[in-house]
Amino acid sequence: MSNRLSIMVVSGSRERLQMAAMVASVGAVGGSDVRVFLSMNALPFFVKGKGKDAPAEGKVGELLAQKKAPPFAELFSNAVELGDAKIYPCSMAMDVLELEQSDLEPYVGEAMGLTKFLDDASEGQVWSF
Amino acid sequence: MTNRKLVDARGSFCPGPLMELIAAMKAASIGDELEVLSTDKGSANEIPEWIRKVKHEHLETTEENGVWHVVVRKAK
Numbered sequence: 245m246s247n248r249l250s251i252m253v254v255s256g257s258r259e260r261l262q263m264a265a266m267v268a269s270v271g272a273v274g275g276s277d278v279r280v281f282l283s284m285n286a287l288p289f290f291v292k293g294k295g296k297d298a299p300a301e302g303k304v305g306e307l308l309a310q311k312k313a314p315p316f317a318e319l320f321s322n323a324v325e326l327g328d329a330k331i332y333p334c335s336m337a338m339d340v341l342e343l344e345q346s347d348l349e350p351y352v353g354e355a356m357g358l359t360k361f362l363d364d365a366s367e368g369q370v371w372s373f
Numbered sequence: 374m375t376n377r378k379l380v381d382a383r384g385s386f387c388p389g390p391l392m393e394l395i396a397a398m399k400a401a402s403i404g405d406e407l408e409v410l411s412t413d414k415g416s417a418n419e420i421p422e423w424i425r426k427v428k429h430e431h432l433e434t435t436e437e438n439g440v441w442h443v444v445v446r447k448a449k
């Protein structure tokens with residue numbers, strides 16, 4: 245069985261971004277081949293310096309900000325640096341938001357299309373947030 | 374003599390202590406011991422699970438005044 249873990253992140257809520265980052269980081273450091281695809285309302289929070297602006301959906305999201313939980317951006321960075329995860333922004337969302345690669349956090353890789361992501365995700369587990 | 378490095382992750386939440394341990398482990402040598410201090414009970418359970426999965430050694434976990442001490446050895 246493949247140890248690939250494909251994670252599609254489309255929500256801009258703090259809780260969902262946090263959970264996606266937890267799955268990505270723990271999966272990657274545990275030896276899974278983690279690929280993350282960022283699209284829709286998630287992508288604006290991967291623009292440099294914008295991660296802390298992600299709004300909470302509910303109580304836990306508010307507490308995440310108040311307590312010393314590692315921010316989702318730090319966990320995605322850990323996934324890349326400590327676990328060799330790959331994080332791809334959706335090329336469509338990049339076009340719609342008029343973003344360039346240089347606008348994004350440094351741990352985010354080159355833009356990818358959905359066809360390639362789905363092809364890569366055809367083996368292993370697929371999660372969406 | 375065995376080196377033991379302290380990883381003070383008190384106040385952080387899961388998976389912060391695990392990530393701090395892994396970062397410290399990358400800089401450690403084989404045979405070194407690392408002691409994680411965590412106030413997060415979930416991490417006290419999570420760290421031994423990760424150690425088992427990636428085949429390092431979990432030496433002991435103790436709790437004192439709400440602080441968990443998780444001691445591991447880098448095995449490879």
